[in-house]
Every structure is written in C-alpha cells, then in structure tokens.
Amino acid sequence: MQFGLTDEQEMIVSTVRSFVEKEIYPHEDLVERTGEVPKEVADEIKRKTIELGFYACNFPEEVGGAGLNHLEFALVERELGRGSMALNHFFGRPQNILMACEGDQKERYLLPAVRGERMDALAMTEPGAGSDVRGMKCSAVRDGGDWVVNGTKHFISGADHADFIIVFIATGEDMTPKGPKKRITAFLVDRGTPGFTIRDGYKSVSHRGYKNMILEFDDCRLPDAQVLGEVDGGFEVMNTWLYATRITVATMSVGRARRVFDYALTYAAEREQFGQQIAKFQGVSFQIADMITEIDAADLLTLNSAWRLDQGLPANREIASAKVYATEMLARVTDAALQIYGGMGLMSDYPIERFWRDARVERIWDGTSEIQRHIISRELFRPLGA
Ligand SMILES: Cc1cc2nc3c(=O)[nH]c(=O)nc-3n(C[C@H](O)[C@H](O)[C@H](O)COP(=O)(O)OP(=O)(O)OC[C@H]3O[C@@H](n4cnc5c(N)ncnc54)[C@H](O)[C@@H]3O)c2cc1C
16 A cells, blocks of 8 residues: 655646645635636636646546546645635636547537637536436427527536536436436537527625526527537436546545645644633644544545546545545534634635635535435445345
C-alpha cells in the first residue's frame, strides 16, 4: 500500500495550488460583492489555464487534453476547491460525457470544448424532476426527420457562459411491471437554436457568481445529428461518463475544508480571551483536532474512490461514501470554524461566512446526501436480496 504522491502528482498539486492562490484568490472579493465574474477576468483565467496546459486536463491526450487519470484529476479538483467556484469555472473542465461525440460532433463540440473555444453545460434537472431524473417532463417527439422539444430545465450551472448544452430529454415511455418508465436521450443544443431560451435562474446563497439558469424549449426543432450517443440511450451515456463526477464534489469539499481549517487554526492561535490564546482552551483545541481528523478521513476516502476507478475496481459505493462524508464534513468544519471566529465569523469582513454558505449546496447537487446513502445501502443489501 502506497499513500504518498509521486513527484509528478506533487507537481500537479503545487502547480494548481499556486495558480488558485495567484489567479483566483485576488478576484474573490469582487465576485462576492457583485455576484459577477468580469469578462476580462474570465478570459484571463481561461488563457492562463490553457498556457499552463491544464485546460480540459480531464480529457485524453489524443483529443488534446492533459490525459490525467481519475486520481490526478481529483488532485486538481481538490486544489481548485480552495477557490471560488464562479472563478475556477474558467479553469475549464468540460463535461467528459463529450467523449461520446461521434462523427462531425467531434469537430463541432468535443474538440472546440477541449481547446477552450466553446463552453458547455449539462442539463438534467427540472422543476418537477430532481433526484428522480426519470420523472422528467421535458420531451422530444418525432416530426419528419427532426425532434420537436418542449419543456423546462432549471438549476443549470454555467449555462450563462455556455455555447452549447448537453440536455437530457424524454423521448418515449415503456410500460414495465413497475409502471411506465421514461426513455431518455442526450442532445447537444446550441445557444441560439430557435425555440430554445436560456434565462436567469434563482439567486443562491451558495457560490455567488456561479449562476444557475433556466432553459426553456418551445417547439424547438433538433435534427438527429444533435443526439449524443444513441436515441433512448441517455442513461447509458450518463452512467458511463457522469458516474465519476461525484468525486469532483467530494474532493473540492476537501480542498475548501483545508483552506477554512488554516484560517481557524491561525485565528485560534492568535485570538486572546481571558488573558490567553483561545487555542489554549480545550473547548477550542479539541474542535481543531476533530476538524483535521475529519478532513484527513474525507481526503483518504475520496482519493481511494478515484484510485479504485483507475484500477478498474468497482467504485460506486466508495464514490457515494466519499461524496456524502466529504460534503457533510465540510458543513461541520465550516460551522466549527465560524464558531471559533465567534461573532466576527458571521461578518463579511472575513471569508468564513462565505465558506459556511458555500458549503450548503455540496450536500444537494450531484445527488443529495439521502440519494448517496440510498446508493450505499442498496449496494450492501442487494446481494442479500433485501
Ligand atoms: C446551485 C445548483 C446548481 C445545480 N446545477 C445543476 C446542473 O448544472 N445541472 C443539473 O442537471 N442539475 C443541477 N442541479 C440540480 C441538483 O442536482 C438537484 O438539486 C439535486 O439532484 C436534488 O434535486 P431537487 O433539488 O429537485 O430535490 P428533490 O429531488 O426534490 O429532493 C428533495 C428532498 O427529498 C429527498 N429525497 C428525494 N428522493 C429521495 C429518496 N428516494 N430517498 C430519500 N430522500 C429523497 C432529497 O434528498 C431532498 O432532501 C443544481 C442544483 C443547485 C442547487
């Protein structure tokens, strides 16, 4: 068993960490205040990421990516997790589901996305279909050679900057012994397609400036050339390519927790009450001890799940455990950090209240904590027939 990183992996960590410290941290206050990422800042982050050779680092070298494996990519995401989501969005990591592109879709979507020329977003969720993706109402019906799409998607991250969106749409229904079951197809939808509108979504308490958008389809016509993967094969492409994205949420939570921890540690060592540093009170120092223990545990769970994927080992349960534990750890760690800061922790003069707000969404997106627990328990009980 080898827990250490190789020299190359250490270099990935230090390169991305210093990028985040130099190129992301200085703009965070502005994004917090305005809720916007200025275009020139976004362009600069993208340009420097390309220059660094890290743009689309999650893609194989044969399509122009950096060819990182799951473990190396988790290390990149962990360091990015320290910085603002709104800003590190431009340290582009296109959806790896684009690897399902066939024929001229490669020239139109995959390769420009990897080169940073076109940005993507991914849309599954609807107002009436969140955890239950198959409950979606957005549907496409055949009309001549085209598909005609009607419906609404919401909570779509990054769609404000996207040139095209990978959208999951119901293309039929099968009757099964358990009742009707939607057939789902993934489509590539260009911004500007007639009948397709992207509009502002809701104002979220987490990750200011990282906007979620609403997509509306009103008799939007899409030719077969826009189908990603097979017609009715949406779940296959989803399971093949989106399976691992929960690791991203877990590892970013670990990165952010380490940043918050450093603030709490320093504050506890410097702040004095009753004539001594508050770190000398066991009520504070034991919180610090619990925080670092949980962070390390989440880190190991997360890297282990990525490593298992690289080894071709089953990893579904391990990824779910990492996601649920790391995101709930982040909630506890940010809350404890805020407690250590006392009243000042709630004030926007320090970034602690921001980390505390930002932590909340991690337990919801990419599958809620309850859904992760469902995945874990199902894997354990299934072999027992329960
Ligand atoms: C800021 C933000 C950005 C997002 N970005 C995207 C995006 O880019 N693309 C995209 O497609 N989606 C995106 N999402 C959607 C996200 O993945 C969903 O919010 C999430 O899957 C939960 O769906 P829901 O919010 O509709 O909650 P619901 O599914 O309505 O769940 C409500 C509650 O019921 C619980 N629950 C539901 N089913 C079960 C069950 N079987 N067992 C136990 N408990 C259950 C849930 O855990 C939750 O506590 C985003 C969400 C947010 C908040």
